[in-house]
Amino acid sequence: MSRWGKREDMIVHEAEPYNAEPPPRALADRALTPVDTFYSRNHGPIPRLDPRAWRLSVDGEVERELALSLSDLRSGFEHRTLTATLQCAGNRRAGLIEVGDIPGEAPWGSGAISTAEWTGVRLADVxxxxxxxxxxxxxxxxxxxxxxxxxxxxxYGGSIPVAKALAGEVLLAWGxxxxxxxxxxxxxxxxxxxGHIGARSVKWVHRVTAQERPSDNYFQATVYRLLTADADPSATGPGDGLSLGPVxxxxxxxxxGDGEVLPAGATEISxxxxxxxxxxARVDxxxxxxxxxxxxxxxxRADPWAWRLWRVTLDLPVGPAVITARAWDTAAACQPESARHLWNPKGYVNNSWAxxxxxGRD
Structure with a gap:
């Protein structure tokens, strides 16, 4: 077991702050991702907080300011457990880097996404x-x-619209x-x-503030925004580009795996x-x-907020072959064909065909 209790074969993009993803095969056929396999995205050193000393402040545009301990959360509100997938906004960035260089950004592969069972209380109740x-x-x-x-x-900080905050699926989770x-x-x-990019699921949260406008935190106002392909990230500032939210x-x-040599014939793909x-709705x-x-x-799906695993068996020919996959959602939206048409200078939202x-060998 490596640092932070992660499996030894994690693909570590950065040791400090710790940023790592599992190899794709480690996610296969697992509706829930084990904790030692779950990807980790951080912007600063990971804090070690004493659960007994932790407090949550709730303030801003509220009638009553609150200061809650972990014990207060556990005893004062109904518990909720749900299965939900978290996905980094930079998931599959490596495919965009193949189109054009994206300096300063980690080359996340397809493993910056994982699914867990979360336990806590509804943010709406608090x-x-x-x-x-x-x-x-x-x-x-x-x-x-x-x-x-x-x-x-x-x-670190961020915000979500109040309508999402009041939806029953948003949790303050301790499990x-x-x-x-x-x-x-x-x-x-x-x-x-x-359902939102992982950046909005703020870790080690110690303050919740109701306010008129989105957070002015750097990671809400400047980062995690989709810029135009010709934009210079070093010259952009708060409010530029499109704020990322729903995935x-x-x-x-x-x-x-990519590059594998396999027996030709019936081959399971997942x-x-x-x-x-x-x-x-469908995967082709x-x-x-x-x-x-x-x-x-x-x-x-284990829960409406979880991914769906898929599999199919196809007849792999002898020689080089390209396996392509695409998904459709329930609004009949399909993944776009080419990463070339999605390239942006921060490398976000690569949802092109896989x-x-x-x-295939004889």
């Missing part, structure tokens, strides 16, 4: 106890981890896969915002599909660059 004021339009979260990359350096939430994943308490339909191939606030797989498609079998190259 906000209800505080009493939202009429001017509250956004709910901001603050954490203690200071990010040196921020300008100026500052603790992950039936165990206390580990420090590397935001323990003792984190926010879990199902787009996405899918990738987990097995076989992967994941995720559509966030919409459901996954092709062996002829998309000239024809075979519909994959979809596993049942492709791997394999070789």
């Amino acid at each position: 906000l209800g106890a505080a009493g939202l004021g009429p001017r509250a339009a956004h709910v901001a979260f603050a954490a203690p981890d200071v990010a040196a990359e921020a300008d100026p350096p500052q603790p 992950m896969n039936g165990a206390p939430l580990p420090a590397v994943h935001g323990g003792p308490v984190r926010v879990v915002v199902p 787009a339909v996405n899918a990738d191939i987990l097995r076989p 992967g994941y599909a995720f559509a966030g606030e919409r459901g996954v 797989v092709s062996l002829d660059l998309g000239d024809s498609w075979v519909q994959a079998d979809l596993d049942e 492709r791997i190259h394999v070789i």
